[in-house]
Amino acid sequence: MLMRPFQMSDYPAVLALWQQSGPGITLRPSDEPAEVARKLERDPDLFLVAEEDTIVIGVIMGAWDGRRGWIHHLAVQPSWRNRGVGSALLSEVEKRLKAKGCLKVNLMVLKDNIDAQRLYARLGYQAMASTLLMGKEL
């Protein structure tokens, strides 16, 4: 398996991967090509795909806002799950965030996404039970 930065030419394969990922990935206007291209202008080294024989089998969109690291849209092709691809992508982004000086990384996961929560817990993530996530459409 090769891990490399996402390129816009990966977009169709990555979109298909996100679309078949079930309720764990919610696609929003921010996932349209123009928005993804804009995201790629920031942190291109944190937006990675995993590839096997030139086929995209996994993706992770990392972000660094100067204070916190963020993880978005981690997904692995169903036939490639439970082989360490998701963990490898997350560990690689953590390593890159740490190298930038990031002290803490956050992520959002649905309460009923038990597979993903197990992975995150195994890699050291803890639920922030006293924190309520709030958001606003601009």
Ligand SMILES: CC(C)(COP(=O)(O)OP(=O)(O)OC[C@H]1O[C@@H](n2cnc3c(N)ncnc32)[C@H](O)[C@@H]1OP(=O)(O)O)[C@@H](O)C(=O)NCCC(=O)NCCS
């Ligand atoms: C969550 C997700 C990304 C995990 O990807 P993955 O590649 O299966 O993750 P890993 O293989 O690294 O870890 C999954 C399990 O396989 C196990 N595993 C890893 N390598 C293994 C191997 N070589 N042999 C057997 N088991 C292995 C891990 O220990 C882990 O077990 P655990 O769940 O008990 O901790 C994947 O299930 C997915 O794409 N889900 C849909 C999208 C989604 O919900 N994303 C999260 C959004 S918050």
